[in-house]
Amino acid sequence: MDRRAFIGFIPAIALFGCASQGPEKGDPSGMRFTEAERKIITGYYQQQGQPRVAPPAINHANAGDKLMSGERPNKLPTALDAQLPGLPDPYTRLTLGTDVILVNRNTHDILDVIPQIAY
Secondary structure: OOHHHHHHHHHHHHEEEEEEEOOOOOOOOOOOOOHHHHHHHHHHHHHHHHOOOOOOOOOHHOOOOOOOOEEEEEEOOOOOOOOOOOOOEEEEEEEOOEEEEEOOOOOOOEEEEOOOOOO
């Protein structure tokens, strides 16, 4: 390769090396509720026998969202939490309105949602 071709080739390499897909949305860990966890959580709330009250659409949580500073999620009931396997730090399960959510406590990212089940 001659010198001119090499000098012309360097900017092309630099441009390709700088290209990226950008930051990944959400938590790259891939943490989600397992099917077993979903069954335990759903079964627990079905046994409670209390009627569901649909929350306003504004309070519905979505995977990939962040907890807002004014939102006050609650811990799962102790009886339910005892039935579920432990989670590694920094993950936790909470209720937000009638949704059960899986959250990264460090980033406040909502990783997964079981919608309108908790009441």
